[in-house]
Amino acid sequence: xxxxLYFQTIAGLSAQLAAGRIxxxxxxxxxxARTKVVEPRVHAFNSFDExxxxxxxxxxxxxxxxxxSRGPLDGIPVGLxxxxxxxxxxxxxxxxxxxxFVSPYDATATENLQRAGAVLHGRLNCDxxxxxxxxxxxxxxxxxxxxxLTRTPGGSSGGSAAALASGAAIAxxxxxxxxxxxxxxxxxxxxxxxxxxxxxxxxxxxxxxSSLDQIGPFARTVEDAAIxxxxxxxxxxxxxxxxKTEIPDYRAELKNRRGPWKLGIPKEYxxxxxxxxxxxxxxxxxxxxxxxxxxxxxVSLPHTQYCLDAYYVIATAEASSNLARYxxxxxxxxxxxxxxxxxxxxxxxxxxxxxxxxxxxxxxxYVLSSGFYDAYYLRAQKVRTLIRQDFxxxxxxxDALVTPTSPIxxxxxxxxxADPLAMYLCDIYTIGVNxxxxxxxxxxxxxxxxxxxxxxxxxxxxxxxxxxxxxxxAYEQAHDWSKRRPAL
Amino acid sequence: xxxxxxxxxxxxxxLSRLALTPEEKARFSAQxxxxxxxxxxxxxxxxxxxxxxAHAFPLHNVWAIxxxxxxxxxxxxxxxxxxQRDNMIVVPKVVE
Numbered sequence: 001x002x003x004x005l006y007f008q009t010i011a012g013l014s015a016q017l018a019a020g021r022i023x024x025x026x027x028x029x030x031x032x033a034r035t036k037v038v039e040p041r042v043h044a045f046n047s048f049d050e051x052x053x054x055x056x057x058x059x060x061x062x063x064x065x066x067x068x069s070r071g072p073l074d075g076i077p078v079g080l081x082x083x084x085x086x087x088x089x090x091x092x093x094x095x096x097x098x099x100x101f102v103s104p105y106d107a108t109a110t111e112n113l114q115r116a117g118a119v120l121h122g123r124l125n126c127d128x129x130x131x132x133x134x135x136x137x138x139x140x141x142x143x144x145x146x147x148x149l150t151r152t153p154g155g156s157s158g159g160s161a162a163a164l165a166s167g168a169a170i171a172x173x174x175x176x177x178x179x180x181x182x183x184x185x186x187x188x189x190x191x192x193x194x195x196x197x198x199x200x201x202x203x204x205x206x207x208x209x210s211s212l213d214q215i216g217p218f219a220r221t222v223e224d225a226a227i228x229x230x231x232x233x234x235x236x237x238x239x240x241x242x243x244k245t246e247i248p249d250y251r252a253e254l255k256n257r258r259g260p261w262k263l264g265i266p267k268e269y270x271x272x273x274x275x276x277x278x279x280x281x282x283x284x285x286x287x288x289x290x291x292x293x294x295x296x297x298x299v300s301l302p303h304t305q306y307c308l309d310a311y312y313v314i315a316t317a318e319a320s321s322n323l324a325r326y327x328x329x330x331x332x333x334x335x336x337x338x339x340x341x342x343x344x345x346x347x348x349x350x351x352x353x354x355x356x357x358x359x360x361x362x363x364x365x366y367v368l369s370s371g372f373y374d375a376y377y378l379r380a381q382k383v384r385t386l387i388r389q390d391f392x393x394x395x396x397x398x399d400a401l402v403t404p405t406s407p408i409x410x411x412x413x414x415x416x417x418a419d420p421l422a423m424y425l426c427d428i429y430t431i432g433v434n435x436x437x438x439x440x441x442x443x444x445x446x447x448x449x450x451x452x453x454x455x456x457x458x459x460x461x462x463x464x465x466x467x468x469x470x471x472x473x474a475y476e477q478a479h480d481w482s483k484r485r486p487a488l
Numbered sequence: 489x490x491x492x493x494x495x496x497x498x499x500x501x502x503l504s505r506l507a508l509t510p511e512e513k514a515r516f517s518a519q520x521x522x523x524x525x526x527x528x529x530x531x532x533x534x535x536x537x538x539x540x541x542a543h544a545f546p547l548h549n550v551w552a553i554x555x556x557x558x559x560x561x562x563x564x565x566x567x568x569x570x571x572q573r574d575n576m577i578v579v580p581k582v583v584e
Contacts, residue, residue: 100568101568104564104565105564197544197545198545198547211544237552240547241547243545303533306529306530309527310530312523312527324505327505332570333570334571340580340581341579341580343580346505349505350506350507358512362504363520363523363524365503365504369499369503375531379531379533380530381542382533382540382541385538385541386533386538388541420522420523421526437545462545
């Protein structure tokens with residue numbers, strides 16, 4: 001018996017759509033019905049527009065009937081993290097500050113998905129302004145992990161992961177500033193890709209830390225991730241950090257780029273704090289690559305221990321600057337308490353932002369303040385140079401790096417929410433990649449004895465996503481972790 | 489490097505334009521103290537002669553063609569304004 005439509009892949013569904021065996025309306029109805037069943041328990045969505053999704057699906061079916069299908073994503077329901085703008089739809093960043101905000105324009109990633117014919121389906125829950133590792137910082141309540149509803153799906157793009165894992169979407173987009181796509185992908189048993197900085201336009205993405213933020217896909221398989229990446233990648237004149245580079249056919253390249261690859265194992269990523277079951281699953285994956293004929297070489301990224309510190313200086317500094325725009329004047333929450341203009345700023349921000357956002361604004365303001373700039377911000381930027389050089393030197397020896405994605409599997413909701421530092425440590429294996437601007441993905445590489453997914457992280461070279469995806473594809477072809485679905 | 493105790497929460501809250509309650513000030517000071525304690529590690533790195541990185545792949549002189557593009561219509565631009573009148577955003581009086 002084949003899986004219900006809502007649990008199938010883009011690749012499989014697009015073939016059925018092309019053959020006329022199913023329609024986009026049927027598929028979208030299947031996903032909507034499933035969403036209604038699981039959403040009360042999973043809380044992956046901030047908002048959902050059923051008539052709009054069905055209108056898009058019907059338009060896709062009309063195109064297909066007229067012989068004008070736009071490719072593999074045409075008619076496929078795709079959910080967006082609620083930090084990516086869709087014209088005419090709510091855009092909240094899971095914050096009270098933007099609780100009533102309706103986007104007046106589309107993000108470039110949104111336009112690109114529409115151009116590919118995707119049915120844009122719902123805005124997904126996340127940590128407020130993408131700050132967090134558990135979705136517990138959402139002003140609208142946390143998302144739950146479909147594999148164990150008492151646990152977090154990860155964060156910050158937890159809703160994007162939870163929706164896909166529970167069958168409430170066929171693929172989703174998230175954003176990744178320090179691991180916010182890869183960690184939830186790992187915790188929910190999905191493929192999650194953070195592309196090279198500059199490959200995907202950030203136009204229409206609510207800014208957290210602009211030198212680190214990058215949009216990327218969640219998918220059930222590496223092939224689906226390749227299809228999604230192909231749809232959203234490319235230069236955009238509206239983002240001045242967008243890179244002009246040739247975009248290969250990522251899906252076709254999965255078959256063209258074969259190993260064996262030289263794989264580096266950074267010894268700093270296998271130290272204290274790594275859960276033994278996670279470590280064992282990653283070791284098995286490394287052994288698999290060796291059995292493929294890959295050369296496995298231990299490498300060192302000596303500045304790894306400083307990644308977290310550099311990140312929390314740079315990211316919060318950028319956040320304090322980016323979030324200065326929420327002043328209660330032109331849009332967003334305005335305090336009713338305010339009597340003068342300073343009150344408008346101070347009370348609107350105090351009422352509109354949650355604790356973690358306030359903490360990061362304060363930390364960022366502090367590290368940028370007069371007298372501390374050199375000691376914190378400038379120094380962190382120099383350490384960032386050294387972190388980046390570590391990776392680039394490793395790539396003189398190897399093609400890609402293999403590490404765990406998260407040191408631990410999904411943790412209980414509430415377990416770390418009172419201790420920001422403990423929460424920050426969830427990102428120790430993912431953060432360096434953002435500082436260095438590299439592409440990296442997480443793919444399922446096993447389950448714990450208690451049935452929680454484990455993620456393997458592959459870190460690639462700048463703008464070589466095709467090689468990265470092919471390396472992941474080789475593993476996925478020989479394992480069936482990606483075929484498992486949570487019982488929900 | 490300065491000590492975490494230097495985090496003058498009143499001053500930083502003021503610079504951040506955040507009206508924090510006394511309870512928030514106490515809690516955030518304690519929590520950020522432990523984060524800053526961790527960040528102090530950066531002082532151990534030898535950064536002599538190292539250039540700072542602001543962007544992993546810096547692009548320079550990114551120009552847009554100097555041609556007027558259609559922008560948001562007034563109604564769209566004001567759609568999310570907390571208070572508006574006659575196509576303008578209403579704010580509290582700023583001069584007496």
